[in-house]
Amino acid sequence: MTYFNDEHLTQRGGWYVGVAHGFPSTNNGLEATNNQIKNTGTLGNKLPLGEFFTSMRKITEDWSLDTNPESVNFIQFATSPTLHIRVLSEAYDFAKTREKTVKTRSVKKNVVQNFIPSTSMWPLYVLFV
Numbered sequence: 501m502t503y504f505n506d507e508h509l510t511q512r513g514g515w516y517v518g519v520a521h522g523f524p525s526t527n528n529g530l531e532a533t534n535n536q537i538k539n540t541g542t543l544g545n546k547l548p549l550g551e552f553f554t555s556m557r558k559i560t561e562d563w564s565l566d567t568n569p570e571s572v573n574f575i576q577f578a579t580s581p582t583l584h585i586r587v588l589s590e591a592y593d594f595a596k597t598r599e600k601t602v603k604t605r606s607v608k609k610n611v612v613q614n615f616i617p618s619t620s621m622w623p624l625y626v627l628f629v
Contacts, residue, residue, distance in 0.1 A: 538544050540562075541555040566575045605615070 537556075537559060541559045542552065547555060565571050566573055567577065568574065
């Protein structure tokens with residue numbers, strides 16, 4: 501336990517998913533866009549630079565038309581997240597039990613790490629943090 505604490509928490513405290521608060525922990529959105537380019541624009545083929553630019557121009561024009569409110573094929577993008585009542589209820593329940601489940605550790609001045617246990621049967625003790 502001491503080795504893990506020294507190696508992975510004290511020396512390298514930023515190795516886990518979620519360390520960059522406020523930023524996505526995956527690049528799924530970027531990969532989805534890349535997939536659309538491959539499927540509709542290049543058809544998965546490597547193109548010469550001139551053909552690639554022509555293909556990208558067509559994709560950009562099509563996407564621009566799709567997001568034009570006056571277009572027949574208008575696609576409305578979400579400008580705020582959709583939160584369902586179930587998710588809000590679970591968040592509220594979690595917030596009520598936060599004192600019992602979340603353990604914190606001060607790393608530096610004004611930097612606090614939060615540790616949330618998994619849903620397994622093993623509790624998270626302050627000693628582990």
